[in-house]
Structure formats: C-alpha cells, structure tokens
Amino acid sequence: MIAMPLSAHDPDRISARDAADMVMRHLDGVLPELAVFDVRDAAQYAAAHIPGASHLTEIAFPGVVRSLARHTPVLVYCYHGNASQQWAQTFSDFRFAEAWSVDDGYEAFAAELALRCIDPVKTCSGVSLERKDTWVRKWKTKSSVGRPGARAHW
Numbered sequence: 001m002i003a004m005p006l007s008a009h010d011p012d013r014i015s016a017r018d019a020a021d022m023v024m025r026h027l028d029g030v031l032p033e034l035a036v037f038d039v040r041d042a043a044q045y046a047a048a049h050i051p052g053a054s055h056l057t058e059i060a061f062p063g064v065v066r067s068l069a070r071h072t073p074v075l076v077y078c079y080h081g082n083a084s085q086q087w088a089q090t091f092s093d094f095r096f097a098e099a100w101s102v103d104d105g106y107e108a109f110a111a112e113l114a115l116r117c118i119d120p121v122k123t124c125s126g127v128s129l130e131r132k133d134t135w136v137r138k139w140k141t142k143s144s145v146g147r148p149g150a151r152a153h154w
Helices: 014-025 041-047 061-068 083-093 105-116 132-141
Strands: 037-038 073-078 097-100
Touching: 014 073, 014 097, 014 105, 073 083, 073 105, 083 097, 097 105
Parallel strands: 037 073, 073 097
Antiparallel strands: none
C-alpha cells in the first residue's frame, strides 16, 4: 500500500500537515504500517516527542534497517526539517520505498498532530483524550528541556 501524502511536492519531503495526516491514517487503521523517527538529541527526545516515534541515532540505524520491512513508510523529523532530509535520503539509499523528511521539524509536526486529535477515543499520546482543547492547552503550556517556555509535546 502506498502511503503517498496528499500534497507532497518533493519526493523526499513532506509537510508537517501531511505527516500528521499520515499518522492519523495509521491510527485509524487505513495505513497499516508506519515508522516515525525523531533524530533530535536524546535530551530533546526524552523531554518531548511525537507519540510512537523512536529515537534514531547513527549507532541504532543498522538495527533499524535490519528489522524494518522495506515497504514500511518512514517519517523522519528533527528540529527544523534539515537533518531529517539526510536521514530520509539514507533510508531511500537503503531501498525503503517511502522515506519522508518532515518539513519545519518537530514543533510544526506536533502542532499539526494536536489539531487532528479530536476523537475522544483516539489515542494520540497513548491515553484517551477527553477533549481536543484540553489536550492542545496542555501541549502549548509544557516546556522542553533547555528551552524555558518553549512549547513541547508528550
């Protein structure tokens, strides 16, 4: 199944909006497989990351390549969407059919995902969400490690 984003322009890049749509399609069962990787530093990953994302490092990459099916769509995000482009290309070089770098990075991706978590039984953060506005308010007020007052996502 091709997980092609709805409005991607560059074959290795995807907007935060389309990446969030892919995650939601995966949560809805429309997209059976999806791998999401965070390539920011370990402290930032530990402080806040997209639900279901794995922290990816150069050391861990060989194991990921061995264990992940090549047909699995891959989303990679970083701080601003720059380093993730190199990682997406690396996945492509290892013959992954769909490897996408999320434009504008973590903050944009988390914000777009927050806007889509409106179903009370949907679990975007691993827990049932009672109301979208409560979840968005919590997301906007959390601060991330090393960046007082910065928005974060759990």
